[in-house]
Amino acid sequence: MEIHKPKPVHNWREFLKEYAIIVLGVLTALAAEQAVEWLRWRHEVAIARQSLREEIAVIDRFYGRRALIGPCLERRLEEKAARIRDIAANRKAAPLPPDPGTTGALLSDAEWQSERSAQTLTHFPRAELALMSNFYAQMGDIHEWIFEEERSWSALAVLADDTDHLGPADLAQLRVNLNIARTREHLIFLNVRRQLAISAQLGIYPPGRAAYAAPVARWCRPGEPLGPLPGQASQS
DSSP: OOOOOOOOOOSHHHHHHHHHHHHHHHHHHHHHHHHHHHHHHHHHHHHHHHHHHHHHHHHHHHHHHHHHHHHHHHHHHHHHHHHHHHHHTTOOOOOOOOOOSOSOOOOOOHHHHHHHHTTOGGGSOHHHHHHHHHHHHTHHHHHHHHHHHHHHHHHHGGGGSOOTTOOHHHHHHHHHHHHHHHHHHHHHHHHHHHHHHHHHHTTOOOOOGGGGHHHHHHHSOTTOOOOOOTTOTTOO
Protein backbone atom coordinates (compact mmCIF):
# COMPACT_ATOMS: atom_id res chain seq x y z
CA MET A 1 0.00 0.00 0.00
CA GLU A 2 1.38 3.36 -1.01
CA ILE A 3 1.01 6.23 1.41
CA HIS A 4 1.09 9.83 0.16
CA LYS A 5 2.41 12.40 2.57
CA PRO A 6 0.58 15.72 2.73
CA LYS A 7 2.10 18.43 0.66
CA PRO A 8 3.89 21.07 2.68
CA VAL A 9 2.50 24.61 2.61
CA HIS A 10 5.02 26.90 0.94
CA ASN A 11 3.30 30.28 1.31
CA TRP A 12 0.39 32.12 2.88
CA ARG A 13 -1.78 31.80 -0.22
CA GLU A 14 -1.69 28.01 -0.07
CA PHE A 15 -2.31 28.08 3.68
CA LEU A 16 -5.37 30.32 3.33
CA LYS A 17 -6.67 28.15 0.49
CA GLU A 18 -6.44 25.01 2.62
CA TYR A 19 -7.95 26.84 5.61
CA ALA A 20 -10.86 28.13 3.50
CA ILE A 21 -11.61 24.61 2.26
CA ILE A 22 -11.72 23.28 5.83
CA VAL A 23 -13.89 26.17 7.09
CA LEU A 24 -16.26 25.85 4.14
CA GLY A 25 -16.64 22.14 4.77
CA VAL A 26 -17.41 22.68 8.46
CA LEU A 27 -19.93 25.46 7.72
CA THR A 28 -21.61 23.33 5.07
CA ALA A 29 -21.97 20.45 7.53
CA LEU A 30 -23.37 22.77 10.23
CA ALA A 31 -25.80 24.36 7.78
CA ALA A 32 -27.04 20.94 6.66
CA GLU A 33 -27.51 19.91 10.29
CA GLN A 34 -29.44 23.09 11.04
CA ALA A 35 -31.62 22.58 7.97
CA VAL A 36 -32.51 19.05 9.07
CA GLU A 37 -33.27 20.32 12.58
CA TRP A 38 -35.43 23.14 11.21
CA LEU A 39 -37.43 20.74 9.05
CA ARG A 40 -37.93 18.39 12.01
CA TRP A 41 -39.23 21.15 14.28
CA ARG A 42 -41.39 22.53 11.50
CA HIS A 43 -43.08 19.13 11.28
CA GLU A 44 -43.42 18.92 15.07
CA VAL A 45 -44.93 22.40 15.24
CA ALA A 46 -47.48 21.53 12.53
CA ILE A 47 -48.61 18.46 14.49
CA ALA A 48 -48.70 20.39 17.78
CA ARG A 49 -50.63 23.27 16.21
CA GLN A 50 -53.35 20.92 14.96
CA SER A 51 -53.64 19.23 18.37
CA LEU A 52 -53.83 22.55 20.21
CA ARG A 53 -56.40 23.97 17.82
CA GLU A 54 -58.59 20.90 18.37
CA GLU A 55 -58.23 21.25 22.14
CA ILE A 56 -59.06 24.97 22.02
CA ALA A 57 -62.10 24.23 19.84
CA VAL A 58 -63.42 21.80 22.49
CA ILE A 59 -62.87 24.39 25.24
CA ASP A 60 -64.57 27.05 23.12
CA ARG A 61 -67.74 24.96 22.94
CA PHE A 62 -68.14 25.50 26.68
CA TYR A 63 -67.13 29.15 26.43
CA GLY A 64 -69.71 29.65 23.69
CA ARG A 65 -72.40 28.06 25.84
CA ARG A 66 -71.59 30.26 28.81
CA ALA A 67 -71.49 33.38 26.65
CA LEU A 68 -74.97 32.57 25.35
CA ILE A 69 -76.71 31.59 28.59
CA GLY A 70 -74.97 34.16 30.82
CA PRO A 71 -77.91 36.61 30.82
CA CYS A 72 -80.29 33.71 31.61
CA LEU A 73 -78.18 32.71 34.62
CA GLU A 74 -78.23 36.29 35.86
CA ARG A 75 -82.03 36.37 35.66
CA ARG A 76 -82.31 33.08 37.54
CA LEU A 77 -80.06 34.47 40.27
CA GLU A 78 -82.25 37.56 40.50
CA GLU A 79 -85.25 35.27 40.99
CA LYS A 80 -83.40 33.57 43.85
CA ALA A 81 -82.61 36.95 45.38
CA ALA A 82 -86.31 37.90 45.22
CA ARG A 83 -87.27 34.58 46.82
CA ILE A 84 -84.83 35.18 49.68
CA ARG A 85 -86.32 38.64 50.23
CA ASP A 86 -89.82 37.14 50.30
CA ILE A 87 -88.81 34.57 52.90
CA ALA A 88 -87.11 37.23 55.04
CA ALA A 89 -90.28 39.36 54.90
CA ASN A 90 -92.54 36.36 55.67
CA ARG A 91 -94.23 36.68 52.29
CA LYS A 92 -95.67 33.45 50.99
CA ALA A 93 -94.42 32.35 47.59
CA ALA A 94 -94.11 29.04 45.82
CA PRO A 95 -90.64 27.44 45.97
CA LEU A 96 -88.51 27.95 42.88
CA PRO A 97 -88.27 25.06 40.42
CA PRO A 98 -85.02 23.04 40.56
CA ASP A 99 -82.15 24.27 38.40
CA PRO A 100 -81.68 22.16 35.26
CA GLY A 101 -78.14 20.95 35.92
CA THR A 102 -74.53 22.00 36.13
CA THR A 103 -73.39 25.33 34.72
CA GLY A 104 -69.75 24.28 34.36
CA ALA A 105 -67.67 21.79 32.40
CA LEU A 106 -64.44 19.83 32.65
CA LEU A 107 -61.82 21.93 30.82
CA SER A 108 -58.62 20.11 29.87
CA ASP A 109 -55.26 21.62 28.88
CA ALA A 110 -53.53 18.24 28.47
CA GLU A 111 -52.29 18.98 24.94
CA TRP A 112 -50.86 22.34 26.01
CA GLN A 113 -49.00 20.80 28.92
CA SER A 114 -47.73 17.97 26.73
CA GLU A 115 -46.35 20.30 24.06
CA ARG A 116 -44.78 22.54 26.67
CA SER A 117 -43.01 19.56 28.25
CA ALA A 118 -41.76 18.52 24.80
CA GLN A 119 -40.43 22.10 24.27
CA THR A 120 -42.35 22.31 20.99
CA LEU A 121 -43.93 25.62 21.99
CA THR A 122 -40.56 27.40 21.87
CA HIS A 123 -40.54 26.87 18.08
CA PHE A 124 -43.96 28.47 17.46
CA PRO A 125 -44.14 31.92 15.85
CA ARG A 126 -43.96 34.54 18.61
CA ALA A 127 -47.36 36.15 17.93
CA GLU A 128 -49.19 32.83 17.76
CA LEU A 129 -47.51 31.58 20.92
CA ALA A 130 -48.44 34.79 22.76
CA LEU A 131 -52.13 34.35 21.90
CA MET A 132 -52.15 30.70 22.93
CA SER A 133 -50.30 31.48 26.16
CA ASN A 134 -52.88 34.14 27.05
CA PHE A 135 -55.70 31.71 26.26
CA TYR A 136 -54.38 28.89 28.44
CA ALA A 137 -53.17 31.17 31.25
CA GLN A 138 -56.77 32.25 31.96
CA MET A 139 -58.04 28.68 32.29
CA GLY A 140 -56.80 28.29 35.86
CA ASP A 141 -58.91 31.22 37.07
CA ILE A 142 -61.95 30.02 35.14
CA HIS A 143 -61.56 26.54 36.65
CA GLU A 144 -61.61 28.07 40.14
CA TRP A 145 -64.58 30.33 39.38
CA ILE A 146 -66.58 27.40 38.01
CA PHE A 147 -65.88 25.36 41.15
CA GLU A 148 -66.94 28.20 43.45
CA GLU A 149 -70.00 28.94 41.32
CA GLU A 150 -71.12 25.30 41.34
CA ARG A 151 -70.75 25.14 45.11
CA SER A 152 -72.85 28.29 45.54
CA TRP A 153 -75.58 27.08 43.18
CA SER A 154 -75.73 23.83 45.14
CA ALA A 155 -76.26 25.76 48.36
CA LEU A 156 -79.00 27.83 46.73
CA ALA A 157 -80.82 24.67 45.65
CA VAL A 158 -82.59 24.70 49.03
CA LEU A 159 -84.89 27.37 47.55
CA ALA A 160 -86.47 24.63 45.44
CA ASP A 161 -87.61 22.86 48.64
CA ASP A 162 -90.02 23.81 51.41
CA THR A 163 -88.53 27.07 52.70
CA ASP A 164 -90.74 27.51 55.78
CA HIS A 165 -88.04 26.10 58.06
CA LEU A 166 -85.35 28.59 57.01
CA GLY A 167 -84.23 30.92 59.82
CA PRO A 168 -82.22 34.17 59.88
CA ALA A 169 -78.87 32.33 59.92
CA ASP A 170 -79.94 30.23 56.93
CA LEU A 171 -81.00 33.33 55.01
CA ALA A 172 -77.71 35.05 55.79
CA GLN A 173 -75.80 32.08 54.40
CA LEU A 174 -78.03 32.02 51.33
CA ARG A 175 -77.24 35.68 50.70
CA VAL A 176 -73.51 34.91 50.92
CA ASN A 177 -73.85 32.11 48.38
CA LEU A 178 -76.01 34.28 46.16
CA ASN A 179 -73.36 36.98 46.13
CA ILE A 180 -70.63 34.43 45.33
CA ALA A 181 -72.72 32.95 42.51
CA ARG A 182 -73.36 36.40 41.06
CA THR A 183 -69.74 37.55 41.15
CA ARG A 184 -68.41 34.27 39.74
CA GLU A 185 -71.01 34.22 36.99
CA HIS A 186 -70.07 37.77 36.06
CA LEU A 187 -66.36 36.93 35.98
CA ILE A 188 -66.96 33.80 33.91
CA PHE A 189 -69.23 35.64 31.47
CA LEU A 190 -66.73 38.44 30.89
CA ASN A 191 -63.72 36.19 30.57
CA VAL A 192 -65.20 33.53 28.30
CA ARG A 193 -65.99 36.34 25.87
CA ARG A 194 -62.37 37.43 26.13
CA GLN A 195 -61.25 33.84 25.54
CA LEU A 196 -63.45 33.55 22.47
CA ALA A 197 -62.00 36.80 21.13
CA ILE A 198 -58.48 35.35 21.51
CA SER A 199 -59.58 32.19 19.72
CA ALA A 200 -60.97 34.30 16.89
CA GLN A 201 -57.55 35.90 16.45
CA LEU A 202 -56.17 32.37 16.06
CA GLY A 203 -58.85 31.61 13.46
CA ILE A 204 -60.78 29.30 15.82
CA TYR A 205 -64.50 29.91 16.33
CA PRO A 206 -67.23 28.24 18.40
CA PRO A 207 -70.11 26.63 16.53
CA GLY A 208 -73.13 28.72 15.65
CA ARG A 209 -76.02 29.34 18.01
CA ALA A 210 -77.97 26.39 16.64
CA ALA A 211 -75.42 24.00 18.18
CA TYR A 212 -76.39 25.23 21.66
CA ALA A 213 -80.12 24.59 21.40
CA ALA A 214 -80.13 22.04 24.24
CA PRO A 215 -78.36 24.10 26.96
CA VAL A 216 -80.26 27.23 25.90
CA ALA A 217 -83.54 25.33 26.23
CA ARG A 218 -82.53 24.12 29.71
CA TRP A 219 -81.41 27.44 31.15
CA CYS A 220 -83.31 30.09 29.17
CA ARG A 221 -87.01 30.62 28.80
CA PRO A 222 -88.56 31.18 25.36
CA GLY A 223 -88.00 34.73 24.21
CA GLU A 224 -85.26 35.54 26.71
CA PRO A 225 -82.39 37.48 25.13
CA LEU A 226 -79.10 35.61 24.92
CA GLY A 227 -75.53 36.79 25.20
CA PRO A 228 -73.25 37.37 22.20
CA LEU A 229 -70.89 34.87 20.58
CA PRO A 230 -67.69 36.80 19.72
CA GLY A 231 -66.63 36.14 16.16
CA GLN A 232 -70.03 34.64 15.31
CA ALA A 233 -72.18 37.78 15.06
CA SER A 234 -73.27 36.91 11.54
CA GLN A 235 -74.58 33.48 12.51
CA SER A 236 -78.14 32.88 13.65
